[in-house]
Amino acid sequence: MEEKWEGKVSTTLPSTKPHQIWPLFKDFFNIHKYFPTLSNSYGVHGTNGEVGCIRVCVGSSRSFFQPKKDFDSKINGEELVTLSKERLIAVDEVNKSLSYEIVESNIGLTSYVATVMISQGGDDQGSEGCVIEWSFTVDPVQGLKYEDMVKKYEVSLLKMAKAMEDSLITSS
Template sequence: MEKAFSPEKWQAKVSVTLTKAKPNQIWLLYTDFFNFNKWLPTLTTCHGVHGFNGELGCIRFCSGSSIRSNGVESTVGWSREKLVAVDPVERVMRYEIVESNIGFESYVSTVRILPHDEESCVIEWGFTVDPVGGWSLDGLVKMYEKALGIIANNMEEALTRT
């Protein structure tokens, strides 16, 4: 985990190694942008509201009950997220939150799927966001580490079932 702090922005990156999945396999699952709730069960809803799934400029609506807003448990936290960069060759995607009730301002997230060896890969998930009321950067990083572990586990399990 890497962190950087400045008064203007919080930045961090978390990663996880998947030992039973190749980069291209995970990339295909990750770029199903409108259906990400398949991999992260705290998202009770994730669907497209603009554009075509996985295409530059598309927007998804995500909601879930475990998202916190300004340090207070929210019954339903939601966000609209726009896909702003997709590079299938390098397996990098970037999205930003364009509207939400979870307190994230100027949020941009970058996901990279990197080769680890011939049969495994690494998911890197980085973000930049204005400091979030009710959160610490360390607390946010821990939440991302936990979420990425769940995502990776669910993706590996899905691939072993097919």
């Protein structure tokens, strides 16, 4: 059996502080507001942002991963969508990190655990802005190369960080 894939990507927001970004990630049930290929996400168990809560993420056919063909993922007989049920397994308010696992999906990710951490940094001295780091561990994904998966994460994190930063600008 192949070893698990482990990856880590990060991006810097030079003018956004960790305490501004953290609540957007902790709003676990509403990640679709920022994640580029999710059309919806919603809570199905527990209290939003608390360990043990579960969300369902719904993606479009142009999603991060493609749905498995043997999984009935049509909605009203229309396009295939990606579905994943994700459980929040750790929240660290002090270090601004959270971890979650996929408990069920139609996208081929098994034994998937990810951690998002927001830390201080962004300019040359590291005193302004923030760094968002997204790491994952997963069983190898059939039909996908490790390098391609990491690239998907890089692109998605960049788009998500920009959407989060834009939402903070428009709400202030």
